Amino acid sequence: MDKSLFKYKGFKIVMVALMILSIIQGFSIIMQAIYLAGSLSDLFAGHSFQEVRGQLLGFLIMIAVRYLITAVKSRIAYLFAAKTGTAYREAVIEKLFQLGSGFLSQMGSGQTVTLMMEGVAKFRRYLELFIPKFSSMAVIPLMIGIYMLFVDLKSAIVLGVTFVILICFMILLGWAAQKNADAKWESYEKLSNHFVDSLRGIETLRYLGISRRHEKQIAFVSENYRKSTMSTLRVAFLSSFALDFFTMLGVATIAVFLGVQLIDGTMMLYPALLSLILAPEFFLPVREIGTDFHASLDGQEAGKALQEVLDIPVSHETSSTIKEWSTDSELILNGVVIKGEEERERLRIDNKIELSGVSNIGVIGASGSGKSTFVSLLGGFLEAQAGDIQVNKQDISSLAQTAWREQVTFIPQHPYIFNLSLRENIRFYRPTATEAEVIEAAERAGLNDLIDSLEFGLDAFVGESGRQMSGGQEQRVALARAYIEERPVMLLDEPTAHLDIETESELKETMLPLFENKLVVLATHRLHWMNEMDWVIVLDKGQVVEQGLPHKLFAKKGTYYQLVQAQLGA
Numbered sequence: 001m002d003k004s005l006f007k008y009k010g011f012k013i014v015m016v017a018l019m020i021l022s023i024i025q026g027f028s029i030i031m032q033a034i035y036l037a038g039s040l041s042d043l044f045a046g047h048s049f050q051e052v053r054g055q056l057l058g059f060l061i062m063i064a065v066r067y068l069i070t071a072v073k074s075r076i077a078y079l080f081a082a083k084t085g086t087a088y089r090e091a092v093i094e095k096l097f098q099l100g101s102g103f104l105s106q107m108g109s110g111q112t113v114t115l116m117m118e119g120v121a122k123f124r125r126y127l128e129l130f131i132p133k134f135s136s137m138a139v140i141p142l143m144i145g146i147y148m149l150f151v152d153l154k155s156a157i158v159l160g161v162t163f164v165i166l167i168c169f170m171i172l173l174g175w176a177a178q179k180n181a182d183a184k185w186e187s188y189e190k191l192s193n194h195f196v197d198s199l200r201g202i203e204t205l206r207y208l209g210i211s212r213r214h215e216k217q218i219a220f221v222s223e224n225y226r227k228s229t230m231s232t233l234r235v236a237f238l239s240s241f242a243l244d245f246f247t248m249l250g251v252a253t254i255a256v257f258l259g260v261q262l263i264d265g266t267m268m269l270y271p272a273l274l275s276l277i278l279a280p281e282f283f284l285p286v287r288e289i290g291t292d293f294h295a296s297l298d299g300q301e302a303g304k305a306l307q308e309v310l311d312i313p314v315s316h317e318t319s320s321t322i323k324e325w326s327t328d329s330e331l332i333l334n335g336v337v338i339k340g341e342e343e344r345e346r347l348r349i350d351n352k353i354e355l356s357g358v359s360n361i362g363v364i365g366a367s368g369s370g371k372s373t374f375v376s377l378l379g380g381f382l383e384a385q386a387g388d389i390q391v392n393k394q395d396i397s398s399l400a401q402t403a404w405r406e407q408v409t410f411i412p413q414h415p416y417i418f419n420l421s422l423r424e425n426i427r428f429y430r431p432t433a434t435e436a437e438v439i440e441a442a443e444r445a446g447l448n449d450l451i452d453s454l455e456f457g458l459d460a461f462v463g464e465s466g467r468q469m470s471g472g473q474e475q476r477v478a479l480a481r482a483y484i485e486e487r488p489v490m491l492l493d494e495p496t497a498h499l500d501i502e503t504e505s506e507l508k509e510t511m512l513p514l515f516e517n518k519l520v521v522l523a524t525h526r527l528h529w530m531n532e533m534d535w536v537i538v539l540d541k542g543q544v545v546e547q548g549l550p551h552k553l554f555a556k557k558g559t560y561y562q563l564v565q566a567q568l569g570a
Contacts, residue, residue, distance in 0.1 A: 018135035026143035028065040035059035037273035073132040085124035119302035126299025129185040155275040162250035247283040320405040325488035329355040336387030363523040364537035413494040415478035423458040423461035445480035472503040
């Protein structure tokens with residue numbers, strides 16, 4: 001039995017209930033056999049049907065009890081699996097939010113989708129199938145075996161020996177199946193990542209003329225998945241064959257022994273019939289759990305994958321002491337280092353950076369200089385491996401905590417538009433927003449033209465299944481969300497990088513009023529924004545090379561000056 005099952009909330013109570021029901025079920029199976037063997041032996045001895053109808057009625061009642069208990073056990077397992085699956089889905093989603101975009105990028109979109117959609121469903125199916133079958137296997141064969149000791153010792157010994165052989169064989173095959181299942185799940189995750197990436201980048205792949213090469217990569221991963229699947233199926237087939245073979249061998253051996261004893265006259269018909277009826281019932285739970293175990297190995301692997309995500313450590317600091325950001329607040333970063341894959345440095349802040357009060361901070365640099373990493377650090381999406389972080393003179397190890405994030409509005413380059421109405425998209429992060437607040441936010445964000453062009457206005461569906469919006473319209477939706485939230489800290493990561501100059505200029509007029517009375521950190525490569533900034537931080541190759549007032553940095557004729565000249569074409 002998988003020991004990880006005991007980690008699931010309520011599992012012990014469910015297991016105790018299923019064990020009790022299995023005991024009642026085992027009793028009904030034995031009584032079913034007693035009534036049937038008794039009626040058949042009495043009929044063979046010459047008794048009339050009227051004389052044995054009581055036994056036949058008892059037989060029918062025991063059958064009804066047996067299958068009623070089976071239905072109850074299945075229902076209990078279903079409810080437990082549904083509750084556990086839902087709890088795990090919610091817990092993993094919450095954990096993914098805590099881990100942030102960096103972990104999601106590392107994990108891969110396809111793997112994430114596979115885990116949350118199919119993984120949870122397979123995990124539920126595994127719990128639903130395995131738990132009731134395991135309770136039956138743990139109780140019913142034991143009850144039948146003990147009863148058989150009093151009916152026919154030789155038959156009981158044959159059953160016991162065959163059962164031990166079956167269990168040993170199942171352990172060996174289970175070990176082999178587990179290895180194949182691990183490989184199959186890993187191949188499936190890789191296939192999912194490749195497929196999702198291909199769908200997202202199909203236009204780019206076609207434009208670059210490398211779609212054929214990417215098809216070969218997908219075909220290679222698909223072939224590996226096919227091979228691992230076939231290997232798992234072969235083991236499952238061998239297991240099913242072994243279960244059927246040893247079961248038939250055991251029952252046949254008992255039948256031969258009983259037949260010889262009946263011919264010799266050393267055994268009466270009743271105990272012989274009783275033994276022959278109970279023998280298949282003895283092996284039935286073992287066969288069921290063997291078949292379902294191999295069929296639900298993916299679910300077991302999915303459960304392990306879900307637990308691995310939940311076991312990833314996340315810093316949980318007491319954040320209740322972080323005060324609301326105000327005009328006298330300050331954030332200090334000193335000696336901060338962020339590392340990526342293979343321990344490569346993505347960002348290093350050797351010189352102290354101070355962000356204070358109400359001000360506009362520009363973060364600039366060439367592509368790959370670390371602008372997005374810097375913003376992700378401030379948003380709590382990435383954690384520093386070294387250095388000091390201080391908020392309002394309070395030392396903290398990470399900004400990934402609720403009290404800070406609740407004060408921050410983050411606007412990325414491509415805001416996500418959910419498959420909902422425009423109204424629901426605007427108030428997505430604050431569902432309690434009133435209609436008046438939504439309308440005001442839409443107006444301040446410059447969405448009136450879009451709303452007027454839609455047949456259903458704010459009720460029109462947008463996103464993947466609705467109206468497709470331009471980059472500028474998507475940013476205006478993000479701004480409307482920000483207007484509704486009214487948080488004191490705003491982080492923007494290249495919000496206009498994909499827009500043309502005209503659209504950016506229009507959007508800029510809408511954005512600037514939103515900057516008022518806030519700490520604003522704007523990462524961009526379009527340097528005309530620096531005219532609106534109070535302070536500029538210049539990054540180069542992941543390091544802070546300059547910081548200061550825009551005009552003073554320009555006069556210094558350093559990196560900032562070179563960037564401005566390069567953009568002006570001078």
